[in-house]
Amino acid sequence: xxxxxxxxxxxxxxxxxxxxxxxxxxxxxxxxxxxxxxxxxxxxxxxxxxxxxxxxxxxxxxxxxxxxxxxxxxxxxxxxxxxxxxxxxxxxxxxxxxxxxxxxxxxxxxxxxxxxxxxxxxxxxxxxxxxxxxxxxxxxxxxxxxxxxxxxxxxxxxxxxxxxxxxxxxxxxxxxxxxxxxxxxxxxxxxxxxxxxxxxxxxxxxxxxxxxxxxxxxxxxxxxxxxxxxxxxxxxxxx
Amino acid sequence: xxxxxxxxxxxxxxxxxxxxxxxxxxxxxxxxxxxxxxxxxxxxxxxxxxxxxxxxxxxxxxxxxxxxxxxxxxxxxxxxxxxxxxxxxxxxxxxxxxxxxxxxxxxxxxxxxxxxxxxxxxxxxxxxxxxxxxxxxxxxxxxxxxxxxxxxxxxxxxxxxxxxxxxxxxxxxxxxxxxxxxxxxxxxxxxxxxxxxxxxxxxxxxxxxxxxxxxxxxxxxxxxxxxxxxxxxxxxxxxxxxxxxxxxxxxxxxxxxxxxxxxxxxxxxxxxxxxxxxxxxxxxxxxxxxxxxxxxxxxxxxxxxxxxxxxxxxxxxxxxxx
Numbered sequence: 316x317x318x319x320x321x322x323x324x325x326x327x328x329x330x331x332x333x334x335x336x337x338x339x340x341x342x343x344x345x346x347x348x349x350x351x352x353x354x355x356x357x358x359x360x361x362x363x364x365x366x367x368x369x370x371x372x373x374x375x376x377x378x379x380x381x382x383x384x385x386x387x388x389x390x391x392x393x394x395x396x397x398x399x400x401x402x403x404x405x406x407x408x409x410x411x412x413x414x415x416x417x418x419x420x421x422x423x424x425x426x427x428x429x430x431x432x433x434x435x436x437x438x439x440x441x442x443x444x445x446x447x448x449x450x451x452x453x454x455x456x457x458x459x460x461x462x463x464x465x466x467x468x469x470x471x472x473x474x475x476x477x478x479x480x481x482x483x484x485x486x487x488x489x490x491x492x493x494x495x496x497x498x499x500x501x502x503x504x505x506x507x508x509x510x511x512x513x514x515x516x517x518x519x520x521x522x523x524x525x526x527x528x529x530x531x532x533x534x535x536x537x538x539x540x541x542x543x544x545x546x547x548x549x550x551x552x553x554x
Numbered sequence: 555x556x557x558x559x560x561x562x563x564x565x566x567x568x569x570x571x572x573x574x575x576x577x578x579x580x581x582x583x584x585x586x587x588x589x590x591x592x593x594x595x596x597x598x599x600x601x602x603x604x605x606x607x608x609x610x611x612x613x614x615x616x617x618x619x620x621x622x623x624x625x626x627x628x629x630x631x632x633x634x635x636x637x638x639x640x641x642x643x644x645x646x647x648x649x650x651x652x653x654x655x656x657x658x659x660x661x662x663x664x665x666x667x668x669x670x671x672x673x674x675x676x677x678x679x680x681x682x683x684x685x686x687x688x689x690x691x692x693x694x695x696x697x698x699x700x701x702x703x704x705x706x707x708x709x710x711x712x713x714x715x716x717x718x719x720x721x722x723x724x725x726x727x728x729x730x731x732x733x734x735x736x737x738x739x740x741x742x743x744x745x746x747x748x749x750x751x752x753x754x755x756x757x758x759x760x761x762x763x764x765x766x767x768x769x770x771x772x773x774x775x776x777x778x779x780x781x782x783x784x785x786x787x788x789x790x791x792x793x794x795x796x797x798x799x800x801x802x803x804x805x806x807x808x809x810x811x812x813x814x815x816x817x818x819x820x821x822x823x824x825x826x827x828x829x830x831x832x833x834x835x836x837x838x839x840x841x842x843x844x845x846x847x848x849x850x851x852x853x854x855x856x857x858x859x860x861x862x863x864x865x866x867x868x869x870x871x872x873x874x875x876x
Contacts, residue, residue, distance in 0.1 A: 352737070353737040353738075353739050353740065354707065354708045354709055354735075354736060354737045354740060355707050355708070355709070356737075452612070453610075453611050453612065476735065479734065479735065479763070480610055480611035480734075480763055481610050481611065482609070482610040482778060482869075482873060483610075483765060483824075483866050483869055483870050483873075484824070484870055484873055485610070487824050487825055490825060491811075494808045497808075498808070508735065508736065508737055508738060508741075509764075510738055510827070511825070511826060511827035514825075514827040514828045515807070515825060533828065544827055544828065545827070545828075546738060549737075549738050549739070550738060550739060550742065553737065553738070553739045554739050
């Protein structure tokens with residue numbers, strides 16, 4: 316299988332503080348990769364590097380085939396990103412947001428209209444086209460933010476705690492979208508504090524104090540740590 | 555901005571105290587323009603109870619807590635804290651209640667120690683006087699007492715905020731989503747701290763979007779869109795779930811969920827960690843029927859068995875009914 320992310324001996328220091336301590340891992344095409352760790356374990360730092368927003372202190376990494384030192388602009392064009400904190404502009408309408416991000420991601424104007432209509436139809440949001448994002452329920456916003464993040468058919472989409480704050484049914488519907496994207500070959504790189512969501516990933520890495528302490532399928536991690544579920548695995552590693 | 559009406563002149567009579575209720579909420583409603591944030595909510599929290607408001611964003615948890623904290627005035631209904639009316643007796647309530655808002659709201663440009671001293675002074679007490687109450691929590695951040703609060707990690711901020719909320723020895727503690735965005739380990743530690751505070755006799759009202767935390771409360775209110783769906787002990791809520799629930803898994807979980815949803819006898823199929831939780835139409839579908847249907851779809855390592863519901867199943871069922 317094709318590797319879409321390769322990371323070798325990646326180190327990031329802030330002064331004397333080592334935020335990422337020799338990270339090594341690969342992520343494959345179409346995989347749902349769970350990137351877990353306690354607060355302050357170094358997840359955000361690593362994610363920023365992989366998105367081309369920050370340079371490592373040393374080590375190598377390639378994302379979507381591009382070098383994260385020299386080709387950060389190409390990295391950015393081939394990935395999508397969504398977080399709970401930032402996703403869409405609240406004071407623009409649904410259609411305006413889609414148009415804005417189409418422009419940012421360089422989607423040819425000729426194909427925008429068709430794609431936009433398909434997206435709105437798939438999400439059942441046709442009637443909300445001219446509504447301000449700020450007026451939509453959180454669950455709709457999250458679905459739309461995810462769809463916009465993969466609107467340009469990136470190789471990888473990074474999701475930073477995408478499902479916070481919604482009810483349990485809406486949270487599960489969001490995972491239906493994640494599965495759908497993975498089925499279409501888009502790699503999903505996701506962080507979450509919901510341990511049941513860790514079970515939905517193909518593979519999971521768990522960081523602690525800047526290092527990756529464990530990386531395997533949820534099934535194998537549970538065996539390895541003699542744990543009933545991923546919550547127990549996490550508590551054993553991160554405590 | 556909500557303005558407070560101060561009723562002066564007549565000393566409001568001490569309302570009935572000591573009847574066992576620390577918090578009483580009667581038919582409270584509150585709207586912001588066209589949004590109805592809280593719709594006719596009534597509930598009571600007993601003295602010494604650890605009570606949870608469980609629900610997603612937009613359930614009305616924060617609005618309800620702000621009304622109790624005397625920071626907002628309700629449109630309708632009445633509420634008391636420790637027997638005092640939240641509108642008339644707001645000054646008394648502020649002296650006896652500790653509050654940890656959802657957003658970190660200590661002074662970022664003061665040190666850990668300065669923040670704590672500040673809150674103690676505002677409440678006309680000293681850190682030394684009530685140190686016993688916060689000791690277990692504060693010792694964990696004391697090594698960083700000269701650090702600016704703004705420079706603390708998330709977990710340390712949380713501990714400082716809790717220490718500041720406790721420094722005047724409140725009878726009631728109100729915590730607005732203290733564990734949101736917090737990792738599983740820190741969440742566990744936080745709940746252990748809450749249990750200890752409860753043992754010291756403090757009544758605690760806490761809100762959370764994490765359904766699994768409901769089981770750590772004595773009683774909970776399940777909330778959605780400004781309404782209370784149900785109030786009870788976690789045990790009773792789970793026992794009250796009368797549907798037949800199955801856990802199903804196979805090696806192809808995503809296809810499993812799609813196959814089950816396409817099956818005419820399936821009522822609901824949702825992912826629950828490593829299993830799907832599935833109900834059949836009218837609860838008359840047997841495990842073997844699901845099994846036979848799925849075998850035809852070539853699922854490997856198929857497992858189907860009866861399972862006890864969790865609070866999350868109960869909540870989802872209530873959403874379906876609503």
